[in-house]
Amino acid sequence: MTSSARIRSILYRIAFFAAVTFLASSSQLYSQTEFNLHQWSSLTLFNGLPSNSVLAIAQTSDGVMWFGTDGGLARLDARGIQKVSLGEFEGSIRLLFADGESLVGVANARAFVFKNGKAEAADGLGGLDIRAFRPMLSGVAAVTSSGIYLSPTGDHDFRRTAFRQEENRDYSAFGEYGPDAFLFGTAGRGVRRYTDKEWDVAAAPPYFINTIETDGRGRAWIGANTANRSGGLFLFDEERVVQVGGASIGSVTSIAVDKDGENTWVGSEVSGLFLINGGNAVAHFTFASTGGGLRSNRVNDVYVDRENTVWVGGDRGVSRFDPGSPDNESFSDDAAANFVRLLFSDPEGGIYAGTNRGLFRNTNGIWELRSGFSDATVYSLAIQDTGELLVGTRANLFSDDGQTLVEGDIRGIGFQEGRKYAAVFGLGLVEIEEEDPDAKETRDIVFRHPELTCVLSDGQTLLLGTGKGEVFKLESGTASRVPGLEAVEGNPVWNLKKIEGGDPEALGIATQSGFFVRRGNNVDRYLEGTPIRDLAFVERSMWAGSIGQGLIHLKDDEEFGSLRSALRTEQGLPSDSVFSILPLPDGRLLIASTKGLSFYRPNTHQPIVSAVRLLGQRLHSDQEMKEGVSLEYPQNSLLLEVGGMSSRTFPERFQYGFVLKDSDGNPINRQVSGEPGFAMEDLDAGRYFVEAYAFNQDLVRSEPLTFQFTVAEAPFPWTSTALGVLLAVALIGLVWAVIERKRIHSVNRKLTEARLDLANEAERERRRIARDLHDQTLADLRNLMLRSDSIKGEGSEFRGRIESISEEIRRICEDLSPSVFENVGLFASLEFLLSGSGLSTEFKVEKGSDEELGFPPADQIQVFRIAQEVISNISRHANASRIRMRVSAGKASGFSLQIEDDGKTEFDPDLERKAGMGLSNIRSRANLIGAIVKWEKKPAGDGFLFTLSKPGS
Numbered sequence: 045m046t047s048s049a050r051i052r053s054i055l056y057r058i059a060f061f062a063a064v065t066f067l068a069s070s071s072q073l074y075s076q077t078e079f080n081l082h083q084w085s086s087l088t089l090f091n092g093l094p095s096n097s098v099l100a101i102a103q104t105s106d107g108v109m110w111f112g113t114d115g116g117l118a119r120l121d122a123r124g125i126q127k128v129s130l131g132e133f134e135g136s137i138r139l140l141f142a143d144g145e146s147l148v149g150v151a152n153a154r155a156f157v158f159k160n161g162k163a164e165a166a167d168g169l170g171g172l173d174i175r176a177f178r179p180m181l182s183g184v185a186a187v188t189s190s191g192i193y194l195s196p197t198g199d200h201d202f203r204r205t206a207f208r209q210e211e212n213r214d215y216s217a218f219g220e221y222g223p224d225a226f227l228f229g230t231a232g233r234g235v236r237r238y239t240d241k242e243w244d245v246a247a248a249p250p251y252f253i254n255t256i257e258t259d260g261r262g263r264a265w266i267g268a269n270t271a272n273r274s275g276g277l278f279l280f281d282e283e284r285v286v287q288v289g290g291a292s293i294g295s296v297t298s299i300a301v302d303k304d305g306e307n308t309w310v311g312s313e314v315s316g317l318f319l320i321n322g323g324n325a326v327a328h329f330t331f332a333s334t335g336g337g338l339r340s341n342r343v344n345d346v347y348v349d350r351e352n353t354v355w356v357g358g359d360r361g362v363s364r365f366d367p368g369s370p371d372n373e374s375f376s377d378d379a380a381a382n383f384v385r386l387l388f389s390d391p392e393g394g395i396y397a398g399t400n401r402g403l404f405r406n407t408n409g410i411w412e413l414r415s416g417f418s419d420a421t422v423y424s425l426a427i428q429d430t431g432e433l434l435v436g437t438r439a440n441l442f443s444d445d446g447q448t449l450v451e452g453d454i455r456g457i458g459f460q461e462g463r464k465y466a467a468v469f470g471l472g473l474v475e476i477e478e479e480d481p482d483a484k485e486t487r488d489i490v491f492r493h494p495e496l497t498c499v500l501s502d503g504q505t506l507l508l509g510t511g512k513g514e515v516f517k518l519e520s521g522t523a524s525r526v527p528g529l530e531a532v533e534g535n536p537v538w539n540l541k542k543i544e545g546g547d548p549e550a551l552g553i554a555t556q557s558g559f560f561v562r563r564g565n566n567v568d569r570y571l572e573g574t575p576i577r578d579l580a581f582v583e584r585s586m587w588a589g590s591i592g593q594g595l596i597h598l599k600d601d602e603e604f605g606s607l608r609s610a611l612r613t614e615q616g617l618p619s620d621s622v623f624s625i626l627p628l629p630d631g632r633l634l635i636a637s638t639k640g641l642s643f644y645r646p647n648t649h650q651p652i653v654s655a656v657r658l659l660g661q662r663l664h665s666d667q668e669m670k671e672g673v674s675l676e677y678p679q680n681s682l683l684l685e686v687g688g689m690s691s692r693t694f695p696e697r698f699q700y701g702f703v704l705k706d707s708d709g710n711p712i713n714r715q716v717s718g719e720p721g722f723a724m725e726d727l728d729a730g731r732y733f734v735e736a737y738a739f740n741q742d743l744v745r746s747e748p749l750t751f752q753f754t755v756a757e758a759p760f761p762w763t764s765t766a767l768g769v770l771l772a773v774a775l776i777g778l779v780w781a782v783i784e785r786k787r788i789h790s791v792n793r794k795l796t797e798a799r800l801d802l803a804n805e806a807e808r809e810r811r812r813i814a815r816d817l818h819d820q821t822l823a824d825l826r827n828l829m830l831r832s833d834s835i836k837g838e839g840s841e842f843r844g845r846i847e848s849i850s851e852e853i854r855r856i857c858e859d860l861s862p863s864v865f866e867n868v869g870l871f872a873s874l875e876f877l878l879s880g881s882g883l884s885t886e887f888k889v890e891k892g893s894d895e896e897l898g899f900p901p902a903d904q905i906q907v908f909r910i911a912q913e914v915i916s917n918i919s920r921h922a923n924a925s926r927i928r929m930r931v932s933a934g935k936a937s938g939f940s941l942q943i944e945d946d947g948k949t950e951f952d953p954d955l956e957r958k959a960g961m962g963l964s965n966i967r968s969r970a971n972l973i974g975a976i977v978k979w980e981k982k983p984a985g986d987g988f989l990f991t992l993s994k995p996g997s
Contacts, residue, residue, distance in 0.1 A: 083366050083369045088339070092127070094116040096359065097115070097359050098112070099139075100140035100149065100357065102140040103142055106652065107350070109121075110147055111357065112139070122686065122687020122695075133151040135152035146200070147159070155174055166186075166195075166202060172193070173188055173190070175189060175217065176217055180218070183199075184197065187215050187216065191204055191215065214232060215228055216229050219257060222262060225239040227256050233251065235250075235256075254267045257300065258301070259306075260301070260305015260306055265299050266279070267299050267311075269295045275290050275293045277296050295312060297311050298310075307352070309348060315328075316338055317354075337363065337365070340358035341358075343358055345357040351690060351691050369616050370643070371643040372641065374641070375411060380400040381401035382399065383639075384398070385422060385623050386425060387626035387636045388425040393629075395628075397411070398435075416445075416446035417446075420437040420442075421438040422435060423454060425457070434464075434476075436455065436457050439451070439453070440452070441476070450468065452474075455467045458499040463475055465506065468496070470494055471489065472490070472492040472493045473518070490518070496509070500542065507526070512533070513532045513533040513555065515540070528565060528567060531567050536555060538575075539554040539577060540554075541581065544581065555576060575590060575591040577591060578625050582627050585598070586598040590622060595612075596609075597610065597742065601745060604714065608743075609699070611635075616642070617642055621637055622636065623636050623638070631645060632644060647693070648742075651688045651693065651738045652688070654686065655685070658683070658685075669751040670751070672751070673751065673754070677756045680727045680755050681724060681727065684702070686736045690738075692740065692741065693741040693742075698738050700716070700719065701716040702716075706731075707730055707732070722734075729755050734751055736749040807905055814857040822850055829846040871889050873908055875887045883918075884925060885929070887928075892934075896935055899973070910977070911941060922987070929943050934996060936996045939975075940993050941992040944988075944989045945987040978990075
């Protein structure tokens, strides 16, 4: 054996025996420790798993959790749990291994690779009995019953390894053990080691090896099947395998080591989950001890993700355990003893907790009540240069040995220039002089103030806070107001904290209404309205212990400004009232509340943000986001929805930040809130860049999700231009049509007026002719008739002929100018006209029509002529025996004339229009006065009904 091998062997032996000694001596190995139930959660068939029987768990580099069940494969990402289709590989998923963003697994005894959403067979593993996948030599090793097959990372082309393998060993597990050394577990032949191209250490028992894991200390943990509930957890020595932990562990199915290499998690077949914490602590989790948090005592697989969250697959679903969430502790069943007001650490690393019922000190994880202070309400603590402790209580200031130094309600202790001071509520600042212990009632009052509440001292500077919102500074024995803190006045000051950094004057002030931070000449206020009892400043984070709102975390982000989250009872704190905060060297926070203490480890791992959907006028794919999204005109808006992934932050606890930048990289819109959606609306044409971030519960920002998109410019509007031209032509045509219509209407109106004037002129001519006939012709005939009396013989006959001609001329005159129309009006003339038809007649006028007749005589004569023509036609052509006439007139209803006959002659107004002038004259006269005429055949079959209607005003 070489010298380096001997050194390595010695180191391994030291580590091995240290672990075995610890495990053998640990009295808490399987004790039922009380765990916080909020650290547990679960995923089951109800949440979307294909089956509750979970056989394998893995996490790919993109943060997605994968669960292999006997019902198929499921993934957990920002969208939630989704069943994944594997095509021909559907079935029971027995093994999973994450290789970057790819997944290697075994389904129904067939090896597959799942990449880019598609499953395909793993090259080189067909027909092999695969027992495990492990990382090996910067690649992926497939452990089969017949040997080890290796594939480079991302290649997934498995080939049998070159190193010599033993025959008939039925390999079942594999693990690295030190530099250039490997351990192989077999199914029935124990553990074998391969180093320097040689096989050695035929270690048995155990015979049936399930898993091998190496922790951060180089120790190889081996899990095996055992009979009769004997222990299946072993440690590997250089030359042998030694059982550890006892028989109650039973068969070990899975082992996982966290990312720090300190915590080793062991899953058993029937006994639940075991934790080996860096060789310094051991815990046992069962269904009963976790109140059902661990869903089953049968563990099929244990997986520790990148945030050190533990996932446990069993026969009742997946259990999730967060070791970093608040780990609560209490001192006793006495509520007053659990009301913790003060946390303090001494130079030796000891932690003190001052409560309403005593002072406790933590040494090596154990809290001990300090004797002499069991009933004291502790408000303040300080360490003297001599290393002795000073204890300020509600009643007195005590030395470490219990001697009373100052009587009164001690709210703070400070040191300055070798002097010791105590802030006594109701009195003021008192100097402590141990040389005169009997003079405790007559101490020198350096500064009188009835409401001193706190003291901040670093040996050089001494600051005092008061219940009136004042901050004083003691210099050369004189207290004076600190300038520039006027904003604090009126808010009782509960605590003063120094802010480490470049500004020695930087100060945090916790008050009854928020807290203030002074840096230089600037004083910023936070959480106004919230009572704050203590502050802690850790790097860029500000932690504020509040009354009623838990532990509030504020952090300044260079992109989005001040962010805020809170740790409350919903996240595991025992109380929402936090009185004190103590940052610990290991990065944890110790939190004092009214119901005990909590150890909390803030999550420092970056969450992962991914796109859930990108929606415009359609849903855009992930590939489009990678290549760049192009929005065609007229699209100018997008909606981005993202989701954060962190196993220590529930979805509703994430905050999201978005930045929209123009083509020059200048931000044009920012948004930060708890909403995962970001709307980009009404954007101008151009290229844009989007950055999306997720902030976990502890305000750690993810790497950005980035993509770019382009809003297209509006193309030349050929269609709209053509439509515009057509519209312009149409408008021109419409204008021309309107003008032409008005012209035609004007011409028609003038033509109508001319026709009406012509008709009126004809009527006037008729009256002139009638007048001439009456005045001249009839006079001449009368004169001739008188002269005929002198003719003898045939004179009487001649006279008779003259009288006949005179009567005909009178009738012609009456037709030309009806005297009855001129004398008695339209309605009487119509009745007279009807009576002269020679037929049986009936005439009816609606009551009041005379008064309602509203059109001029020129129109009335046309109505008369129409009626005259209709009656003449009936008398001459209808073969009728009876005529009825009905007349009505009204200003609103208009004028109506109806003439009804019982004629037997067939009559078609449309045909008659072409045959003669009578009907044409009727329609022409009606048009002149704006009236409408129509003929209707009577329903009984004999005769027609003629109607003339003229609309009213």
